[in-house]
Amino acid sequence: MKPKLEIAVEKVEPYQKYFVLGVSIAFFGGLIVFGGMWALVIAVVCMFVGILLGLIVGAEMMRRDIETEMNALRSQYEAASELAYKLNEELTAVAQRAESAERDLLATAAEKTALRAQLDARADGTA
8 A cells, every 4th residue: 555645746746837836936036035145045935835835726726627527527427327318218118119019919910810710610611
């Protein structure tokens, strides 16, 4: 089983560019605002803020991706449900038609048997 850190890294991996963007914005913003010797001290703080910003933006993007994926899955599920319902209705209609055809066939066979019996009776009576 993978450690929790590796699982977290795998989940965050697609959002690395947002992480890097947040870090670079914070770092260069810190250099521009504070400049000079304080830039080295503030750079660490700005990088930490950038990391947090990148994680927050990455988490939000991940949430949006998951929401989009869930909406797509819901629509596919609804389409599959509708298809299954239509197929079930069609199967029921086909089964009813088959039963009706079977009843008609049995009625036709019975009628043929009765007619054959009448024909045999007439043939025996005239011959």
